[in-house]
Amino acid sequence: MKNALNIVYLIPLLPLVGFLINGLLRKHLSKSMISVVGCGTILVSFALSIVMFLQVKNGDGGTIEYFNFISVGELTIPFAFQIDQLSSLFLLIITGVGFLIHVYSTSYMQEEKPEHFGRYFSYLNLFVFSMLLLVMGANYVIMFIGWEGVGLCSYLLIGYWFKNNEYNKAANKAFVMNRIGDLAFLIAIFWIIAKTGGVNYGEVFAFAPKLSGTDATIITLLLFVGAAGKSAQIPLYTWLPDAMAGPTPVSALIHAATMVTAGIYMIARSNVLYSLSEVSMNVVAIVGLATALLAATIALKQNDIKKVLAYSTVSQLGYMFLALGVGAYSAGVFHVMTHAFFKALLFLAAGSVIHAMSGEQDIRNMGGLSKKIRITFITFLIGCIAIAGIPPFSGFFSKDAILLNALLVDSHDGSFSIKGIILYGVALFTALLTAFYMFRLLFITFSGTFRGTEEQKHHIHESPAPMTIPLIILAVLSIIGGLIGIPDAIVKGGDKFTEFLSPVIAQRAGHPVSHSTEYMLMGLSTVLVGITIIVAWRQYRNYKRKEATGFAKVLEDKWYVDEFYEKIIVKPLHNFGGFLKNVFEKLVVDGLVNGVGRMVNYGGRQFRLLQSGQVGSYVLLMVLSMVIIFLVQFFLRK
Amino acid sequence: MPITHYIILSLALFSIGIVGVLTRRNAIIIFMCIELMLNAVNLLLVAFSKMHNYAAIKAAADQKLPITEAILNTGSEGQIFVFFIMVVAAAEVTVGLAIIVMMYRNIHSVDVNFLNRLKH
Known part of the structure; x- marks a missing residue:
């Protein structure tokens, strides 16, 4: 198996080939051929990713250099891939979840014309290719190529239905907002080159202790601005909800497997640099938490099924940044993984609902769908429980890890600092909001009586197997995905996830809390979430349409941030x-x-x-x- | 005789030529003035040629060097040039006079101010 690294280039190459075949021959291939090429390439990449993952698990990761990409004076930038714990994990998430979304798309996009169908799949493949390049690159420049690639693909896919001008505007918005972040990232790369003389992760991190405090702060802050653009944080988050203009599987791809996780990956990858700068860490934590809270409040009053999920993504990303900001990098990456499962599930299930409702996205016109689309309902419910954080579903473990780490920030002797308590309090409140808006969405959509037109009612049907099977697989993953990161308090040595990542991610040297405290905190969050769900159930099980007024109106209009900008x-x-x-x-x-x-x-x-x-x-x-x-x-x- | 005299004479001849070309309107007189300028130059060439020749021989004699063929021929290029100029001037005269004759046949005048149609 030692030779497996030699064929690692196939992982990004296959989606690229798929992109070229589907893109160039889209007018000549049949839809089934396009589907086979589109899904097949990702499936093989996924299989290779599993091989890589197993190999890295045995400790056989490494860097493979192909050729000199840029060579100027003393600066040499090789085109190289780095396969280690972090990148192999992301490879699994991207190709695995990406594959399920591809399969789902074959059915969801069935009504498109063959050439548009081919265009769609070629974009999807290019998207996966760019994201793979981003996580596999062994230096910041290769990462930047992938970074720009996902930006381009998001533009292409959000504006997929290019005949609608509103959708084009949403695509432009996404692209322009991403450019702001990209510029900061680019400047950060230049700064790194100027100060360390290289861009390879190994060299930069080895040089890092010699960086002055100011340089480290500037570099990390610039990197964070880049990450904020790509991962939709304040103040650059408004593109993500608008990105709902694309087809629903695209939203799932952007929100779960690719694109938005790029920022988290970049900061987790640069954790050595971030650990040098207290200021940057605080900025990351505070911006993350503020984003989580703001987006959660907006999600409370949205009426578009995809918009609720979009704001929920922004909020969950804020959570991940909070984790990164308090130094719990592995908890952040853990949340990326569990989030990929349940958010892909939720989006695909929402797509299934929209499919059943013949394109209707307004939840005020739904209701009572639970009996008619059983599989969709059950999988959606599982997604909601997972995101709300009820044990033993996956979201519980990752969210709990983040909450605990937020509470323990700056703690050296087991007592909690004021900063930690504030972070924990706000984060817990956000978690409750999350549970509330997700179950509000669930109850309004699936319980009560149907509020749409007769024609829609007649048309409601369960989606075909290519759509439901990915849903079921993702639902299973959402249930068991968290079990690889069980905290020590419950099972000794259960946190396999952190252990796995430990070679690439510096561990925080915090004081561990006693197990009884940990149990108490878990119990507290679970009970509060449970109460929140019951409140949501009482309020929304028989939803009656009414206009939002007062503060609710402010929330429905997203705090008027778009108008402000x-x-x-x-x-x-x-x-x-x-x-x-x-x-x-x-x-x-x-x-x-x-x-x-x-x-x-x-x-x-x-x-x-x-x-x-x-x-x-x-x-x-x-x-x-x-x-x-x-x-x-x-x-x-x- | 010092070289200055020749220079002043040839300068005077040349200036007369220029002034003549600029002020006179009769084509034949202008023609003669051009010849005057050419000959001023010829005079100067011959004068300088002789001057260089004399200086070279005198320098050799002062240093008691044998007077070779090369020293005797120093400066003769100037005189050869004069012959060239004479030949060219003669050719020019034939062409120029022919033009003047044609001009007279056409407009019955040799006044150059009538010839202002060069701009068309």
């Missing part, structure tokens, strides 16, 4: 653009260009007078010129 940033920029177009362009640029033309014209008219046709005047000028040349030669020559 519109006023503060978009409008002034738009006006500035208008100024440049109407004033600067017309007066200065056009003036210069026309001025040159007018000057030549005028000069020509004046010089034309010299050509009189009088031989005498020509000779006079000739003689005068000769005299001048003679004088110049005579007097000015050294």
Whole structure:
């Protein structure tokens, strides 16, 4: 098995080949061929990822260099892949969840025309390829290539139905907001090169202790801005809910397996740098927590089934950043994994609901669906329980790990710091909000009476097997996925996950709490979540449509953040653009260009007078010129 | 005789030529003035040629060196050039006079100010 690393390049190469085949031959292949190519390449990549994972587990990871990508002066940037614990884990998540989403898509997108079907699958494959490149790269430059790739693919897929102008605007928004983050990431890379002289993870991290505190802070903050763009954190999160314009499986792909986890991966990968800067850690933790809370409050009052899930993703990402910010990198990555399972499940189940409702996304027009689409209902319920954090579902373990680590921040002797208690309190409150809005969504959608039209009611049906089977697999993963990270308090040595990641992720040197305290905290969060669910059930099991007023209206309108950005940033920029177009362009640029033309014209008219046709005047000028040349030669020559 | 005299004479001749070309309107006189300028240059060339020749022989004699063929021929290029100029001037005269004749046949005048149609 030692040779398996030699074929690691196949993992990203296969999706790329799939992209090329589906993209170039989309007008000639049948839909079933396209599906086979699209899913098959990812399946093989998944199989290879499992091989890699097993090999890394045996301690046979490593870096494979292919060629010199850039070589300038003393700086050499190799094109190399790094297969270690962190990247092999991400490989599994990306290809595994990605494969299920591909399979689901074959059925979900069945009504598209063959060429659009091919376009869709080629984009999906390119998306997976970029993400694989991002996590496999052995240096920041390769990561950046993948980083840009996922940005591009998200643009292409969000704007997949390009005939709808609103969708195009959403795609533009996603792209532009990502660019802001990308710029910060790029500057961070330059800064790293300037200070450490290299971009390979190994070199940079080995050099890290020699970095000055300011440099470490600037680099990590810039990296965080990049991560905030890609992973939808304050203030760059507004693109993610708008990204719902894409087909539902795309949302699942963006939210679960690819794209948004890139920021978490990048910070987890750079954990050595982050550990050097107290300031950056605090910024990450606070921004993460604020995002988690803000997005959770917005999700409380959304009425679009996908929007609720989108804000829930933003909120959960905030959670992950909180984990990273308090130094619990492995807890953050753990949450990435469990989140990938249950969020992919929730999105695909939501897609199944939308499919059953013939394209309806407004939950106010649903209700009472539980009996008609049984599998979707049960899997959706499992997803909700998992995200709410009820033991022994996966979300419980990862969320509990984050909460515990937040509480223990700055704790050296087992007592809790004030900062820790505040972080814990807000995070727990956010967890309760999460449980509340998820079960609100569940009850409004699936219980009560049907509120849609008769035609819709007649049409409701369970989705076909290619859609339900991925749902069932993801549901099983959502149930058992957390069992690899059981805290020590319950099973001694149960936290296999942290143990697995320990070679690449620095462990926090915190003081462990007693097991009884840990039990108490778990019990507290579970009981509170349980109460929240019951409250949600009482309030929403028989939902009646009513207009939101007062504070609820503010939440429904997303705190008016989009409007605020519109006023503060978009409008002034738009006006500035208008100024440049109407004033600067017309007066200065056009003036210069026309001025040159007018000057030549005028000069020509004046010089034309010299050509009189009088031989005498020509000779006079000739003689005068000769005299001048003679004088110049005579007097000015050294 | 010092070289200055030759230079001043040839400068005077050349200036007369220029002034003549610039001020006179009769094509034949302009033609003669051009010849005057050419000959001013010829004069100068010959004068400098002789000057260099004399200086070279005198330098050799002062240093008691044998007077070789090369020393005797120093500066002769200037005189050869004069012949060239004379030949070219003669050719020019034939062409120029022919033009003047044609001009007279066409406009019955040799006044160059009538010839202002060069710009068309």
